[in-house]
């Protein structure tokens with residue numbers, strides 16, 4: 088189940104956190120993985136770890152907000168690994184701030200990564216995935232949204248705005264590519280609070296004491312713990328694999344029941 092043998096995958100923001108675990112999992116499932124990120128040291132180390140354990144991975148330095156960088160990473164991935172089958176638009180940034188105090192510079196920075204980055208990745212992936220024969224396994228684009236793309240928040244409205252945008256961009260992509268006859272699926276994943284460097288930053292700026300953080304994590308959702316990157320990576324693997332062949336335009340919520348109440 089959930090095998091991706093022989094497939095070529097590109098994971099943005101893949102040096103650490105959810106993207107890093109997704110890269111590991113895809114490689115364990117048989118894919119060759121291009122890990123892309125701004126973080127060179129972490130990204131190269133992870134690619135090395137995957138290769139040492141018998142998988143196939145490369146690291147490419149990449150800023151998802153730049154179109155020329157997208158052209159380069161897609162071309163280099165295809166030159167070194169083969170034609171792209173799976174794109175995970177995972178790179179994202181978070182920022183705490185009430186609307187009245189959010190600067191235009193901060194707004195532009197968050198939108199550039201979370202929205203423009205997903206748009207550019209999708210654009211350049213479609214450009215190469217569209218020639219796939221109709222009887223082959225579909226190419227798969229997976230976009231990281233969030234529970235913040237489903238329900239609102241008192242502390243990060245701009246982040247929610249971007250993640251809500253990713254949710255509907257995903258559905259529109261799914262419709263558009265089928266209308267154009269392309270053999271491509273596109274789905275979004277909506278993690279709840281998940282242990283990662285981003286989440287460490289969220290909690291560090293929360294003004295909660297260490298004891299309050301422990302109590303907060305235990306009551307945040309129905310399952311009484313924060314997600315682990317592997318919890319999210321498993322859902323991404325499912326959408327990347329042919330086991331999800333009948334899913335496109337879907338939103339997969341992995342949140343311990345946070346949005347159930």
Ligand SMILES: NC(=O)c1ccc[n+]([C@@H]2O[C@H](COP(=O)([O-])OP(=O)(O)OC[C@H]3O[C@@H](n4cnc5c(N)ncnc54)[C@H](O)[C@@H]3O)[C@@H](O)[C@H]2O)c1
Nearest residue numbers: 100104105125150151177178179233278280281283284285
């Ligand atoms: N951790 C959570 O609780 C949580 C919850 C919901 C959604 N998400 C989403 O999941 C995704 C991964 O989050 P994470 O928690 O692993 O975060 P993280 O901060 O640990 O990892 C994000 C990665 O994206 C990279 N990145 C940032 N800007 C980039 C850019 N311009 N170009 C290329 N790479 C860039 C970072 O260097 C980092 O390696 C994000 O889209 C995030 O919004 C996370």
